[in-house]
Amino acid sequence: MAGVSASALCPGVATPVWTSTSAAILRARTLSSFSGQHGSQRCFLSTRGLSATGSRGSTYSCGSPVVELNRAIAIAETEGPEAGLRIVDQLGLDDFRYLHSTRAELLRRLGRTDEARDAYRRARQLTDGADERRFLERRLTELASTTGSG
Numbered sequence: 001m002a003g004v005s006a007s008a009l010c011p012g013v014a015t016p017v018w019t020s021t022s023a024a025i026l027r028a029r030t031l032s033s034f035s036g037q038h039g040s041q042r043c044f045l046s047t048r049g050l051s052a053t054g055s056r057g058s059t060y061s062c063g064s065p066v067v068e069l070n071r072a073i074a075i076a077e078t079e080g081p082e083a084g085l086r087i088v089d090q091l092g093l094d095d096f097r098y099l100h101s102t103r104a105e106l107l108r109r110l111g112r113t114d115e116a117r118d119a120y121r122r123a124r125q126l127t128d129g130a131d132e133r134r135f136l137e138r139r140l141t142e143l144a145s146t147t148g149s150g
Contacts, residue, residue, distance in 0.1 A: 065091050069099060081109040097126035101136065108139070113146045 068091055076084025085106040093099040104119030117140060124136040 065093050065096070065099075069093070069096075069102060073102060076106055076109075081106040085110070095126065097123045097132075100126065101132075104139065108143065113143050117143050 068087060072084040072087035072091075075087060085103065088099060088103050088106065091099060100119045100123035104116045104123060107113075107116035107119055120136050120140050120143070124133060124140070127133050127136060
């Protein structure tokens with residue numbers, strides 16, 4: 001597997017989501033991964049905050065990059081992609097494919113397609129899985145006819 005392993009960063013915690021084009025599935029998978037963290041995280045308040053509201057969740061932090069990436073996704077769903085992107089851009093996980101695919105999705109939602117394409121390309125570069133690669137290539141194809149950087 002290319003890049004950083006999620007289990008190496010945060011053992012026992014589900015990997016970040018955002019591999020589905022369906023927002024409903026995304027939210028369900030996100031909440032599902034958070035519910036599993038209650039028993040494994042030192043910081044109960046951050047996982048509790050995620051299941052409530054984005055503004056409450058943004059107050060707390062456990063410090064684990066994978067948990068923070070999941071928190072950014074939840075906050076993006078409740079407060080908007082700009083709020084989630086602020087968290088993602090502070091994580092510094094350059095070799096973690098899920099960071100780049102999450103960042104790409106947030107940038108796409110903000111209409112910053114040039115930056116989104118670069119992030120999708122980086123995620124694809126780090127991805128060995130055929131399904132994930134097809135998803136990322138489909139996103140790149142969707143953005144091929146779009147221009148914009150802000």
